[in-house]
Amino acid sequence: MNQTKMTIRDLNLWYGDFQALHGMDLEIPENEVTAFIGPSGCGKSTFIKTLNRMNDLVQGCRIEGNVQLDGENIYSHRYDVNNLRKRVGMVFQQPNPFPKSIYDNIAYGPRTHGIRDKQQLDQIVEESLKKAAIWDEVKDHLDRNALSISGGQQQRICIARALAIQPEVLLMDEPTSALDPISTAKIEELVTQLKEDYTIVMVTHNMQQASRVSDKTAFFLNGYIVEHGDTRKIFTNPEHEQTENYISGRFG
Amino acid sequence: MARKYEGFMKGVFFLSAIVSIVALILIIVFMFAGGVPFMLEYGLGDFLLGQKWTPSNTPASFGILPMILGSIFVTIGAVVIGVPIGVLTSIFMAEFCPPKLYKWLKPAVNLMAAIPSVVYGFFALQLIVPIMRNFVGGTGMNMLTAMILLGIMILPTVIGLSESALRAVPRSYYNGGVALGSTHERTVMAVLVPAAKSGIISSVILGIGRAIGETMAVVLIAGNQPIMPRGLTFGVRTLTTNIVLEMAYAAGEHREALIATAVVLFAFILIINSIFLYVKNKEAK
């Protein structure tokens, strides 16, 4: 049994007067893949963004409760958000590389955190691209604009970019929903490799994807976590009827 | 450390943002402080409704009604000339212009807005004024000359805003019209133009603002007699030109009267601008 990396206790979230998340309780184990599933608008994307405080950027968003990373509350006043995001990296639904060269995209994070040495940066860029399984495809044109490559490659560049700051947790918000099947397969394979070194949290619409790559699954509905546990158990023998209905494709 | 820097720069950005507000307040305070005491002392009614502007007489007379009417008449003339041409040209730009031509005409409109007022004025002085002289006699510097020139000068303002208003109309409106068997021309006129109405009205209001505020082009060609406007073929003086003509040598009460003239002009512009903002906000809703 792996150790718990993040613990969420009684988390509530409002957008203005609308409560989007209700009393969330969850543990995220280290070096495993945790998948969030549920129909659109169930709060899974909102919830994943609370784990690196991206919701801070949303106007009118208010959060109560407790999210711990290695036992420390990330919502405490003294907690440094930028440092949190260095430890908890994120990959978004739409590939969003900067309109800069591939090299500068990967080096952006390390540079942000004070690494200026060219040799060291070269090394980080290479390692990150290798970990994201895209080094062979781009190593000969690192100076090309990252927007000029295909969508699937862009998404792996974004993963490499997130890995370059050496995070402990990697959040992935529907990372394959904008990609073709081949790119999706590559990224799924990548996720299984990456869990050796990282704790991964992944939002997905695709139930096959969740069952293929995740160890733990949490099922969301209307801003509540209905059920969570081992992926195998959730998919074969769910406790709640709603979970079963969703998994068997009766709604959503 | 980094956090302190973030906070510091946020402060710098905020201070920069405040500059506009401070500048506007300073402008209002200094203009009103310079002009309002004179207006009160001279008598607001006598100032605004007085028909005689004779600053060098003793006792001097400072009635600006001729200039107020001059500004209003010249502006109305500019609108009568410029708005139909401008709106129709914007319709051309949005609905009739082939893309290849558009590539050239769009920058042309921008260029038209950027040509300096003096250049417009000097152009009119050398072309419209002699023509006027030949056809209607006198010096050729008259209200009609000013109206024609200002009519041309407000074109880019009217065209630019009206065109974007027309382009903002959802394409489905147009398709609906054509699907009912209406021609392209009639659909544009009967469906698109009414739908873009408030944007077109805003463009006209901004055009009015531009016409009423224009100075250097008008001063060269309007004749500038400080007397009640008598007709299209007679010289006219506007609020703006009144200021620019006499400020160089004005002193004492005369100077204050000119600043007060600017206050009246400013008030005009504030009213026009409020109407503009009102229309714009209504459109946004």
Next chain:
Amino acid sequence: MPTETSTLTTQKTRNTKQLSSKLIRLLVYLSAVVTFGSLLFIILFILVRGVPYITPSLFEWNYTTDNVSLLPSLLTTLIVVGLSLLIATPIGVFTGFYLVEYADRGNKIVKAISMATDTLAAVPSIVYGLFGMLFFVTFLGFQYSVISGVLTAVIMVLPLIIRSTEEALLSVGMPLRQASFALGAGKLRTIFTVVLPVAMPGILSGVILASGRIVGETAALMYTLGTSTNLPTDLFSSGRTLALHMYVLSSEGLHVNEANATAVVLVVFVLVINALSTYLSKRLSKGGK
């Protein structure tokens, strides 16, 4: 079903319909011809009248009443434009940063700032000129000088720069900012290294438009910068820009040919500035995502 009379009326309405369509088309085309015809005519007129009089003596170092040299005013124009942009650009761009990147939408200060910018944009040049005279020239005691002219011009072009910055920043997609924040970058780093490079062409095109406005300005500078014919020696001495120079020449009526030649230089100036601005804003619409 259709009776004879109804066929007749449809025929009739179709004819009037076609007639009115033709009339509309005619009016629209005619207006476009009038608009662009006048522009073309004005430009050709100026070129024909002015180009023959562009002589070397117009570009002599010192102005005299004989050579009516425009060189000092040309240089003064560059100085005034340069200094004004130097001050107005950071203030305007920073205001844009504050409005788009920091302040909450719908916040009262944001509303006040946008209202102030809208109003400033509508203030006529002559009012700026008079304000500059009252405040900078008299109240602060700067006299007719470069500094008075420049500060007046700064306030005048501020709304232009603020608006173009706002638009350019808003055109930069939220996902880029999110990507940067998610990597642990702070707001400043995100703005300067991610948002600004993408928004740059739009901001620059606004700054260039602002310089065009200053180049063509007369009323706001006449009673702040003054109309001295010499090249200013320091910030506190007077001078005249090209447009002012042209105004003085044309209102005196003594040097019509030189005024025409000056008009050519002015128009070419504005033409170049405009072309540059158009080019840059096109680059923004291509590069921004």
